Amino acid sequence: MVQNISVPDIGDFDSVEIIEVLAKVGDQIKKDDPIVTLESDKSSVEVPSPYDGKITELSVKVGDKVSKGSLLAKLDGGEPVVNPKKKYPELEEKTTKKNGLIDFSTKQNEIKKILLPSAKDDIDPVETKEWIESLNAVIENDGPSRASYLLNKVVSEAYTAGLVLPDTRTTPYINTIPTELEVKSPGNQNLEKKIRAYIRWNAAAMVVRANKISSELGGHIGTFASAATLYDVGMNHFWRAKNKNFGGDLIYFQGHSAPGMYSRAFLEGRLSEKQLNRFRQEVDSGGLSSYPHPWLMPKFWQFPTVSMGLGPIMGIYQARFLKYLINRGLLKDEDRKIWVFLGDGETDEPESLGAISLAAREKLDNLIFVVNCNLQRLDGPVRGNGKIIQELEGSFRGAGWNVLKVIWGSYWDPLLKADKTGLLMKRMNEVVDGEYQAMKAKGGAYVREKFFGKYPELKELVSSMTDNDIWKLNRGGHDPHKVYAAYHAAMQHKGSPTVVIAKTVKGYGMGKSGESINTTHQQKKLDEQDLLYYRDRFNVPLTDEQVKNIEYYKPAENSEEIKYLKERRKQLGGFIPERTSLSKPIKAPPKDIFESFMKSTGEKKMSTTMTLVRMLTNLLRDKNVAPRLVPIIPDEARTFGMEGFFRKIGIYAHEGQKYEPEDSEQLSSYKEKKSGQVLEEGITEAGAMSSWIAAATAYTNHDIEMIPVYIFYSMFGFQRVGDFAWAAGDAQTRGFLIGATAGRTTLAGEGLQHQDGHSHILASMIPNCVSYDPTFSYEMAVIFREGLRRMHEKNENIFYYITAMNENYTHPEKPEGADEGILKGMYLFKEYKKKGKIKIQLMGSGTILREAIAAAKILSEEYDVDSDIWSVTSFNELRKDGMEIERKNLLNPNEKKEKSYIEKCLEKRDGPVIAVTDYVRSFSDQIRPYTDKPFYSLGTDGFGRSDTRKNLRKFFEVDKEHIVAYTLSALAKEQLLGSDSAEKAFKKYNIDKKKEFPTKL
């Protein structure tokens, strides 16, 4: 049956041009194969075939204008595929459990009991009525106050019995998992205790030794001292390494606990004593970095975390990206987990908690946060007057996380059991963190008096205990049993992310030198007495002499401890952390994918953003590249003309699309899919950047090379997420960052906070960021193609920043042989050599190159000034080359001077340089030192503001008229021309000499 294929609803557009015809008569095509590409002045979009079949007739050609309903082709094929509107195959299966509570018969089920939410249905209305009547009777007889008291009591009782009470913000200040429901660790506690003691010792010794060399080196003991058990239990029992059978759990270690990881690796035989002795001494190779830095230790560290707040949000988006890869069928689901460690002080960073709602919304049950609540940050208590654990519980519960509090250690269990009146729990609730901290600094007698002494009953409760017994009452985060039980429950939990909130003591074991005191964080030097105390506290088998020499302790290879430690890791698949990559390169796409961009667009005007979007659309037709592209957008797809991607490749949504979108009939309708490819992040640059980092490091963390392309308003790029971009460099990301709507005067109407005139400067500061400011389509294409080749085929650890503009103009054909210059940073675009007397070297980038081209014409025609016009695609790359060559020449004064690329370009060319961009002058000034020609730069220094492009370019003095006038003046200064010409030009163009410099306006 012959069917017509017509243009579907294309929204507000009418009479749009066909720029590509993608099918031929006789082609056998499938439903959704593209027939043509349409392009409006803002975006391009493919029209897919609604049917399977054979094309019998094509009714359009390139250049035709079409509207909704225009006939495109005829096709001999089957019935139209029914709109699957009413079917939602991607929806999650509903749980069939009848009510929240399930069979209590086994321990395993007991654990589940506390993890299930409370029932929503009333299964026994008579019983419910009795409860309500009782409550009413109390209110009537004893008053509302008594009723409230009873209710609170009942809630506490219910909590102690292990019921989750999802509607309360916080729960009592006790462990979430009741003692009876704790799953016991199968480990050998005696050996684990010893191993932990050695790790503690060596970590501290390493820091102290480094500071003997020089106190400049710094380091931290207190953080890891508080977290040792939290890491040890994970290492011994939970964290599975990457190997050929399993993708590996990913652990984001808290930055300041790095010494503990080195110390364990030393016992594992992965780091030598020599390396430990080189802690924080990295200039000669073989040193250990202060914090987790993959750039400096590329075979060890995976995640840069020390800039606080970045680890938590990057971990969330990592967990999300892992699910994305699974849902897109690129990775198999192996139940891998992402563990993120953070400090309690770190939770003050907006990034730490800023994305916790997303984690719950996306049901990231592959994510486990561990917040080490040692109650202190650098200067003092995190919440002296409050309770950080309770505050965090409220935030995480409110966001929908599974919260597991690990507050009290096992020594408290008998006391809590004996607390029949609930007075102990009351006291636990009322003490604030400042007091809890002081108690751990001041010893058992103090605790007896200040904590238990408040109520005679509590004093009595501990009357048979010595002060030392009281001092030993431990905190949950230092109790391997409690930590094990919490991690075990976290591993089993399904449906939401888990946070383990563990209470610990900062500087645990450091005694007077730094246990729970306000200065603990900075403590990096321990004197002899402190070291002896530390040794005794943890029973490290070193003699006094060895302690005084700050020797490391490592038992023999065949000792029980080392055998145990290695066996545990063997059982868990290998060592952690370890950074490797087994990903395969992606074959760069054939040249023809880019060929159309190398030609002139003729009369057709378009922006470089459109070029880029078109290029991505073409790349989606390449079988190697297409599945690996990860377009990332923070709610700006329509701004950049990318809405065509919604339908074509779908927006990732882990639950598919539960609704029929308002625009479902349209070609670019909002299509969410479980296998969707676009990451539509919403308004979160930090989140989008975290997604980009996850995708850009998938080659090492998931052994699959991905090509993330994150497109954003250039102003909300580096300036907003600069610290993430720095971490991205450290993590050795590979991918594209696209600063769209770039240029101070090019994004005309949006004004001061939107107009970017400096993102390139920020990008230039990151050593492995390669950045370009192209003007023409062919430049964009050459740069992007090379980026694909270098990063994803050749696997260079660099990332690209490319600016794209929203100004529409025509694009010329690529000049013969321009490729090399485009990539190196500049090439000769055009020469005026009419008169051959006075000449200038005119450089421009981005859309302002076009002003330079126009100015050159005026200079030639009206002032007899010839010019060489250079398209500078990257001042940043030119500077890198210039610096390197200059250094080489300075190092080798006896040898023949090498020439920088800029020098080579300009050596046979005459006249001063006039450089002009849509960025601040320091952008082009970067290359001043690398040419001996007089150099004048024009740029957009100052705050942006709203107006038309023409007015803005006049205001910032980067329009063709200013370029002409300033060039004439520069020539006068160089005594190549009289000053009359410049004066005439200032008059002719009404240039107000009294106007203030734009930075003052």
Ligand SMILES: Cc1ncc(C[n+]2csc(CCOP(=O)(O)OP(=O)(O)O)c2C)c(N)n1
């Ligand atoms: C973004 C950022 N700001 C400041 C610092 C400096 N800094 C390092 S550790 C620290 C205190 C950390 O306290 P907390 O998060 O509670 O960790 P703890 O050491 O107590 O486990 C500070 C302020 C940093 N590393 N990163």
Ligand SMILES: [Mg+2]
């Ligand atoms: Mg802390």
